[in-house]
Amino acid sequence: MPTLLRLDSSASGDASVTRRLTDAFEQAWRARGASYDVVARDLHAxxxxxxxxxxxxWAPGTRPEGSVPAEAAALQQTLVDELLAADVLVVGVPVYNYAAPSTLKAWIDRVHVPGWTTGPTTxxxxxxxxxxxxxSGIAYDEGSPTEGHEHAVPALEVVLGTALGMWVEVVAARYTLAAEVPELAPMRHRGEQELTDALARLADLGATLT
Incomplete structure (x- = not known):
């Protein structure tokens, strides 16, 4: 049974753009048949x-005896098991203050474990x-005043791609605040087009990735 692990971390509820994006992926994944399972974890709720x-x-078996509370060890085991059991991972990544939400970072800290999920031979x-x-509400284009300011996606590419060795694809919708912030109004068309394109790309990935 192919399994999708879906992570959401937005604090915006029904207004969340990243939840719309992960919804598009999940809907396409489920449309492939009843055997396509989904494990969803809402890191904000x-x-x-x-x-x-x-x-x-550190991995179990390499830690000093008694250094990890049993409840903490059990939670980490659950999160790592969920990740290892997933055939595909989709992560909603809103950009808050140039970085990923701390709730998503807390998940990363539990599953990036040398000797267990990453390492020279592991x-x-x-x-x-x-x-x-x-x-994100704005963009971080090359040559713009905000180039290099966004640290959410680059950090996740390092952890999931470089460290864990996963095949990482980034699907981005920028200028999501262009309809609300007068100063961003000139970028409204770009924001709408990027969202349309992102939804279509995620539906395509959800329908094809294995």
């Missing part, structure tokens, strides 16, 4: 706690698809 101890950065997720569906 049900946040993962920040690390109780830095010992969680990369069980290598080659598996990870789709980053990202949205």
């Amino acid at each position: 049900d946040p993962v706690p920040h690390l109780e101890t830095s010992a969680l950065h 990369r069980p997720l290598a080659g598996r698809p990870a789709v980053l569906a990202t949205a």
